[in-house]
Amino acid sequence: MNEWRASPSLEVFTNRVLELNILAQAAADLERGRPHHIALFGLRRIGKTLLCQEQMRHLAAQGRVIPVYMNLEGICTSPELFVQRYIGLTCFWAVAGGQGSVEPYLRAVDLLRTPAAGFPVALEAIHFLITELEREVIDPGALLHLAFDFPDRLAIALGRPIMCFLDEFPELSALAKFPQTGNPYKLFRSVMQQHAHVGYVVTGSAVTTMEQMVRDHESPLFLQLRAIELPPLTAEDTQDLTTKIIGQPLNPAAQAAVYAYTTGHPFYVTVVVERLRELASDEPEAISAEQVAQAFVLETLGARGEIYNYCRYLYDISLQKARGYAALKALLQILAEEEGLSLTEVARRMHRRPASVQDYLRWLIDVDLLVIREQRYFYRDAVLRYWIAYTSRGIETDGFPNTEDLKRLIADLGERFARASAQLGRAKESEVRELLRKLAGRTVPGPYLGQTDPISLPAFTRVESYRSPDGQIEIDALAENGERWAVEVKWRQKRVGLGELNQLITAAAGLQARAWCVSQTGFTPTALAFAAEKGILISDAPQFAALAKLAR
Ligand SMILES: Nc1ncnc2c1ncn2[C@@H]1O[C@H](COP(=O)(O)OP(=O)(O)O)[C@@H](O)[C@H]1O
Numbered sequence: 001m002n003e004w005r006a007s008p009s010l011e012v013f014t015n016r017v018l019e020l021n022i023l024a025q026a027a028a029d030l031e032r033g034r035p036h037h038i039a040l041f042g043l044r045r046i047g048k049t050l051l052c053q054e055q056m057r058h059l060a061a062q063g064r065v066i067p068v069y070m071n072l073e074g075i076c077t078s079p080e081l082f083v084q085r086y087i088g089l090t091c092f093w094a095v096a097g098g099q100g101s102v103e104p105y106l107r108a109v110d111l112l113r114t115p116a117a118g119f120p121v122a123l124e125a126i127h128f129l130i131t132e133l134e135r136e137v138i139d140p141g142a143l144l145h146l147a148f149d150f151p152d153r154l155a156i157a158l159g160r161p162i163m164c165f166l167d168e169f170p171e172l173s174a175l176a177k178f179p180q181t182g183n184p185y186k187l188f189r190s191v192m193q194q195h196a197h198v199g200y201v202v203t204g205s206a207v208t209t210m211e212q213m214v215r216d217h218e219s220p221l222f223l224q225l226r227a228i229e230l231p232p233l234t235a236e237d238t239q240d241l242t243t244k245i246i247g248q249p250l251n252p253a254a255q256a257a258v259y260a261y262t263t264g265h266p267f268y269v270t271v272v273v274e275r276l277r278e279l280a281s282d283e284p285e286a287i288s289a290e291q292v293a294q295a296f297v298l299e300t301l302g303a304r305g306e307i308y309n310y311c312r313y314l315y316d317i318s319l320q321k322a323r324g325y326a327a328l329k330a331l332l333q334i335l336a337e338e339e340g341l342s343l344t345e346v347a348r349r350m351h352r353r354p355a356s357v358q359d360y361l362r363w364l365i366d367v368d369l370l371v372i373r374e375q376r377y378f379y380r381d382a383v384l385r386y387w388i389a390y391t392s393r394g395i396e397t398d399g400f401p402n403t404e405d406l407k408r409l410i411a412d413l414g415e416r417f418a419r420a421s422a423q424l425g426r427a428k429e430s431e432v433r434e435l436l437r438k439l440a441g442r443t444v445p446g447p448y449l450g451q452t453d454p455i456s457l458p459a460f461t462r463v464e465s466y467r468s469p470d471g472q473i474e475i476d477a478l479a480e481n482g483e484r485w486a487v488e489v490k491w492r493q494k495r496v497g498l499g500e501l502n503q504l505i506t507a508a509a510g511l512q513a514r515a516w517c518v519s520q521t522g523f524t525p526t527a528l529a530f531a532a533e534k535g536i537l538i539s540d541a542p543q544f545a546a547l548a549k550l551a552r
């Protein structure tokens, strides 16, 4: 865990330009003897460790500042273990450059046989450690002081400053449980303040805890660290990462679906897109939004899915320390079905008094599962919300769900990710405009547009969305070349009805245009009859896909 991971994601590392700049600036200031420190926080698997590794690679390549890395998760089990690892890992990185086996660096006695022992500061620290650890009663305060002070002393001896990456820093609080240890943060701060040759970058997945740590004036680390929150990737970055994994761009609708379901969380993006690559390895450009939905459902609800297992882990560790486990579960289920409820609304649904429900809600905020916005409660992570909604109903697919189940789950996705479907709709509209440009002047089979005879498309010279000057009429695509087509796109789970077609044909008549309606889920019987009567062109998802294939 504390070794240099030869990460396969090296070449897919995406963006984080802003954060890398901040880290580079901190390194430059450190070189000038003015260290300042950074707290990097963000949800689990949002990319904190990867960002640290990227910065470490830059530092290692430049050679002026020495990177030291350790993950505090797993080394804070006791003060004795912690101090040996802290000093050992500092040596492993600073002296051995993080190369070779980390094993000899993990225990004080073994450290004596490493190149680190060649440095008097290190040798002195190791001897002190060994002596202290042999005592009947150890002094954890003295040991921790020794450890925290060590990187600065080593940096002086090496003649180069150290940038020390302490991953999952809040784990340090586990040491407070041990007698006579005191508050490890306080100790860390008092030592760190004396350091002129070490810059610290601490990370934490416990977002709420980290925020309190750096922003609460009662916290020992108040104002000591500059807080940077790592956000999810933007739509553009998501596209960038997707393209790197697939090897070529997806079509706009499929790409919009990737972003919509994953909300740009890099781990989710990676998992879904890797799955997609397996599902459609031979023809990446033909990947549809439906296939993206399928990949997402399989990864999130399939018992062998990576997102499924991650959500399970997240759920379990978050609730692990909870009192009132059943009530918390019930509360999470309620909000999984319906977000944005107020305290009174939640309490009513739970048949409990608001005061008691409020304690639970606060607790769920503290462990980062929920957030509160304008007095209403929401999930922090939309994917976890989706997972809880289904698994709490006992739905999980075993990797090979039957096609009916899968179809239903995919259809339901649109409703679950409301924002997602709006984005999908917009992507589809631009896809339709693109299609009209490509098919301009060509003749296509009539059935693709709900007709019997082949249809010749005018050689459109201009295809744009349209909005009337008074704002009353909006058309998703208006194609012109003397002759005009007005196209309406409905990309959602509800069939198009008579009323909508009537609206379209009225708007089209006003523009002297031929009407075409594209609907993901088709048309109601009365709408079909109306279209036939009025000569409206209509296409559902498979017909539209057939047209798209012609345009390629
Ligand atoms: N900037 C990024 N570019 C590409 N992939 C990323 C990026 N950030 C995170 N990932 C993906 O997400 C996974 C989790 O990232 P990680 O750094 O381990 O998260 P954290 O340390 O915040 O828990 C990585 O293994 C990688 O697949």
Ligand SMILES: [Mg+2]
Pocket (backbone or CB within 6 Å): 045, 048, 049, 050, 167
């Ligand atoms: Mg990490």
